Amino acid sequence: MGSRPNASRIKADTIVIGAGPAGLGAALALGDSAIVLESRETVAGLCDTLTLDGAIFDLGGHSFHTPHPAIRRLVFDALEMEEQNRDAWCWLNGEWVRYPFQQHFSELADSDSRHVCQIGLDTAGGWQDAANFDEYLDRRFGRGITELFMRPYNRKLWGADLTRLDTEWVAERVAAPVGTAESSMSESGRRSPIPREALIAYPAKGGYGEIFQALAQRVADLRLRQCVTSIDPRTSTLRIANGETASWRRIISTLPLPALLRLIPNVPPAISSAVSELEALPITIIMLVLDGRYETVRQRIYCPDKNIIGHKIVLNHNSSHWLRRLPRHGVQVELSEFNPLSRSTDVRSLVNAVVAGLLRMGVIPSPDYVRRTKVLRIPFGYPVQTRSRSNIVALAQHWLSEHGIYTVGRFGEWAYINSDEALYRGHCVGVKLAVSERTQCGGTPRQPAPVVGVTFDT
Ligand SMILES: Cc1cc2nc3c(=O)[nH]c(=O)nc-3n(C[C@H](O)[C@H](O)[C@H](O)COP(=O)(O)OP(=O)(O)OC[C@H]3O[C@@H](n4cnc5c(N)ncnc54)[C@H](O)[C@@H]3O)c2cc1C
Numbered sequence: 001m002g003s004r005p006n007a008s009r010i011k012a013d014t015i016v017i018g019a020g021p022a023g024l025g026a027a028l029a030l031g032d033s034a035i036v037l038e039s040r041e042t043v044a045g046l047c048d049t050l051t052l053d054g055a056i057f058d059l060g061g062h063s064f065h066t067p068h069p070a071i072r073r074l075v076f077d078a079l080e081m082e083e084q085n086r087d088a089w090c091w092l093n094g095e096w097v098r099y100p101f102q103q104h105f106s107e108l109a110d111s112d113s114r115h116v117c118q119i120g121l122d123t124a125g126g127w128q129d130a131a132n133f134d135e136y137l138d139r140r141f142g143r144g145i146t147e148l149f150m151r152p153y154n155r156k157l158w159g160a161d162l163t164r165l166d167t168e169w170v171a172e173r174v175a176a177p178v179g180t181a182e183s184s185m186s187e188s189g190r191r192s193p194i195p196r197e198a199l200i201a202y203p204a205k206g207g208y209g210e211i212f213q214a215l216a217q218r219v220a221d222l223r224l225r226q227c228v229t230s231i232d233p234r235t236s237t238l239r240i241a242n243g244e245t246a247s248w249r250r251i252i253s254t255l256p257l258p259a260l261l262r263l264i265p266n267v268p269p270a271i272s273s274a275v276s277e278l279e280a281l282p283i284t285i286i287m288l289v290l291d292g293r294y295e296t297v298r299q300r301i302y303c304p305d306k307n308i309i310g311h312k313i314v315l316n317h318n319s320s321h322w323l324r325r326l327p328r329h330g331v332q333v334e335l336s337e338f339n340p341l342s343r344s345t346d347v348r349s350l351v352n353a354v355v356a357g358l359l360r361m362g363v364i365p366s367p368d369y370v371r372r373t374k375v376l377r378i379p380f381g382y383p384v385q386t387r388s389r390s391n392i393v394a395l396a397q398h399w400l401s402e403h404g405i406y407t408v409g410r411f412g413e414w415a416y417i418n419s420d421e422a423l424y425r426g427h428c429v430g431v432k433l434a435v436s437e438r439t440q441c442g443g444t445p446r447q448p449a450p451v452v453g454v455t456f457d458t
Pocket of ligand 1: 019023038059064254283380408409410417418419422
């Protein structure tokens with residue numbers, strides 16, 4: 001791993017753009033036929049970690065959990081991981097209820113609220129035919145659960161209009177209500193929402209980014225500080241910010257689709273215009289360095305409460321024993337673009353509002369614990385799964401693949417996926433290209449021996 005000496009022209013069979021999970025997955029499948037170009041000084045993309053005054057933060061709370069056995073083996077072989085039970089909570093109207101709310105509303109103190117949730121659930125139905133996410137919530141959970149938790153929480157995250165979201169992603173992301181069996185992830189190989197007390201993993205030492213640092217060591221040719229600035233499919237070349245050019249036969253891109261299309265000349269207007277309608281949700285992370293230890297085992301707090309700033313709170317120091325032993329602890333609050341404070345330039349007021357919320361919840365005992373804060377804006381935080389998204393992505397991917405360009409990953413496919421899935425999908429694209437290669441060249445059309453042993457099934 002690391003930068004290579006400059007050459008006037010790079011030649012590669014396949015160029016992988018981006019060394020986040022999807023790019024690394026693709027590169028591991030392609031071995032020495034691929035060169036990875038990454039614009040930043042480090043790998044990991046959205047899974048990167050930063051250290052602030054001795055406290056460790058990830059770019060949004062991250063933990064590892066996967067339905068793909070080969071991806072689990074890949075990660076656990078690459079570095080030491082620590083597993084622990086997930087410990088997630090909801091905070092609403094001044095009380096704690098275990099997460100997910102739809103399975104634990106019986107913990108509410110108020111008997112009327114419990115009753116409304118149960119009656120709503122008993123009469124709910126027909127969610128399989130829901131036309132959009134908003135309708136899905138009512139039909140799946142009934143009025144009580146939807147009004148107390150689901151709608152306010154999701155509006156805090158996705159904005160007021162939940163009818164613009166499709167329901168394609170919900171089976172993987174939104175837990176079923178109490179009393180409903182969900183298939184086990186590892187048995188089915190397909191993702192279902194992480195159960196509350198599932199085993200989740202995190203690097204035994206350091207932050208989440210360590211996983212991808214370790215995987216990057218296995219990549220044959222990875223070049224950092226190489227920002228791709230243009231791609232010309234007619235000449236099969238691309239340009240890098242430092243002035244170098246590269247020739248390629250195929251590109252695997254993990255860039256956000258609109259950013260990729262902007263690099264390519266003569267994209268048909270119908271495609272550029274469709275892709276410009278994809279919606280990305282920027283998020284703001286407010287990081288607080290706490291002086292001294294704060295003793296709680298909670299890892300995540302999901303917060304529909306309007307009076308608390310942020311929809312999700314991550315107590316990152318509880319992600320591993322190693323983090324817990326550090327003298328300074330990191331707490332991070334995630335704020336959606338839809339909260340006007342996220343766009344305010346008045347950072348002090350934002351931080352004060354966040355601290356006030358944490359005090360109200362008892363997450364921090366006193367403002368004196370806060371030694372330092374940092375506010376970070378992530379422009380591409382969540383790909384919004386709008387109802388038009390699948391058709392737009394299919395249209396763009398079809399045109400790009402005719403020009404030898406394949407896109408994968410969270411914003412490459414505009415899919416609300418986690419890092420393990422991005423790694424898996426990147427690897428699958430690499431394997432798929434290697435298989436089609438052999439077939440086209442008259443070789444035996446057989447499964448290649450992928451580096452990580454993932455069975456190709458997409
Ligand atoms: C708040 C939040 C919480 C999350 N929580 C979890 C979690 O708990 N567990 C989990 O598994 N996942 C989680 N995720 C999701 C996870 O971070 C992503 O799914 C994953 O990082 C996507 O990988 P990717 O490779 O598709 O994209 P990215 O990670 O975005 O990687 C893309 C790479 O491309 C590079 N790049 C961009 N432009 C160029 C260019 N012009 N030239 C060269 N390189 C370029 C970027 O620098 C970057 O390294 C979370 C994400 C967020 C935002």
